[in-house]
Amino acid sequence: MRHKVGIIGVGSVGASVAISTLHSGAADELWLHDLDGARAEGEAMDLAHGAWFYPACKVRTASVEEMRNAQVVVVAAGRGGRPDETRLDLLRDNARVARDIGRTLAGFAGTVVVVSNPVDVLVRVLTEASGLPPQRVLGTGTLLDTSRLRQMLGHRLHLSSNSVHAQVLGEHGDSSVLLWSGAEVGGVPLRSWPGWRRGQEDALAQQVRKAAYEVIQRKGFTNHAIGLVTARLLRCLLRGEQQVLTVSRVQQGALGLRDVALSLPTVVGRQGGLHVAEPVMDDAERAALEHSAQVLRAAHASIAAGG
Numbered sequence: 622m623r624h625k626v627g628i629i630g631v632g633s634v635g636a637s638v639a640i641s642t643l644h645s646g647a648a649d650e651l652w653l654h655d656l657d658g659a660r661a662e663g664e665a666m667d668l669a670h671g672a673w674f675y676p677a678c679k680v681r682t683a684s685v686e687e688m689r690n691a692q693v694v695v696v697a698a699g700r701g702g703r704p705d706e707t708r709l710d711l712l713r714d715n716a717r718v719a720r721d722i723g724r725t726l727a728g729f730a731g732t733v734v735v736v737s738n739p740v741d742v743l744v745r746v747l748t749e750a751s752g753l754p755p756q757r758v759l760g761t762g763t764l765l766d767t768s769r770l771r772q773m774l775g776h777r778l779h780l781s782s783n784s785v786h787a788q789v790l791g792e793h794g795d796s797s798v799l800l801w802s803g804a805e806v807g808g809v810p811l812r813s814w815p816g817w818r819r820g821q822e823d824a825l826a827q828q829v830r831k832a833a834y835e836v837i838q839r840k841g842f843t844n845h846a847i848g849l850v851t852a853r854l855l856r857c858l859l860r861g862e863q864q865v866l867t868v869s870r871v872q873q874g875a876l877g878l879r880d881v882a883l884s885l886p887t888v889v890g891r892q893g894g895l896h897v898a899e900p901v902m903d904d905a906e907r908a909a910l911e912h913s914a915q916v917l918r919a920a921h922a923s924i925a926a927g928g
């Protein structure tokens with residue numbers, strides 16, 4: 622089967638998802654769409670001109686309706702926050718975009734990957750608008766936060782981030798939950814690792830949560846890490862890799878959570894994110910996850926009330 626991937630919204634993030642996907646070799650066809658048609662055309666041309674340097678893949682523009690023929694559609698449409706507005710303003714605008722795209726994708730047979738922020742709320746909005754089953758509307762969620770945490774831990778411990786097993790769950794945002802109790806290196810709990818001090822944990826958690834702000838302060842937006850994260854997720858979906866990734870989806874009872882989209886470790890394969898794992902947590906982590914779920918439910922309720 623030819624693997625077809627659509628990307629809706631090819632701004633900084635969509636373009637980075639596109640180039641990472643091309644390098645990964647996971648797609649045979651890459652279809653781009655943007656409200657700004659010229660932008661999508663320009664990106665498609667620019668990416669196609671480099672075809673010599675990535676595994677064979679045909680790049681072109683497509684309508685959202687055409688994307689119903691893809692196996693995976695990435696939603697990176699919408700915008701980032703502006704300094705002069707509330708989070709709710711951004712939420713309302715991007716929720717409108719996600720709702721429209723969701724309605725157009727009703728009956729879609731593939732998986733939707735939501736990247737636009739606030740990603741968890743938009744996953745729920747798009748799941749509801751499309752009527753697709755929760756396992757087929759995934760958000761990149763805390764996969765990016767998990768990648769940041771592993772990079773920062775690897776740097777501190779002088780180890781490859783591949784050898785550090787730690788994860789971030791819950792909201793992709795201020796209420797994210799770092800699972801320190803389950804973090805380990807080579808089978809050794811992180812908290813027993815020589816030189817590790819529990820006193821470092823809060824500061825490191827804040828560093829992970831503020832990582833995007835630090836980048837945005839310097840370059841105005843983030844795009845490369847999220848591009849790589851999304852390409853990995855696409856590869857798992859297209860090849861049925863069954864990797865356990867911290868992605869966001871509407872939860873249906875894992876750890877007692879319902880009526881909320883947030884990230885938990887999830888097996889990602891051809892059917893989307895079907896099986897959600899229930900990691901062992903200490904009481905403080907469990908309470909923090911419940912708090913994160915409440916924050917997200919309240920955010921969703923605020924747009925439902927605002928229309």
Ligand SMILES: NC(=O)c1ccc[n+]([C@@H]2O[C@H](COP(=O)([O-])OP(=O)(O)OC[C@H]3O[C@@H](n4cnc5c(N)ncnc54)[C@H](O)[C@@H]3O)[C@@H](O)[C@H]2O)c1
Pocket residue numbers: 629630631632633634635654655656657660697698699700701702715718735736737738739740761762765793842843844847
């Ligand atoms: N989930 C994450 O970890 C993560 C990381 C970085 C950025 N983001 C989010 O990704 C989104 C995109 O960020 P960006 O930096 O690429 O923004 P951008 O402004 O550079 O690009 C957004 C693009 O979306 C297009 N667009 C808007 N409405 C559309 C619609 N209805 N249909 C099709 N295209 C539409 C715009 O024309 C624009 O080209 C933002 O919401 C941002 O906050 C998420």
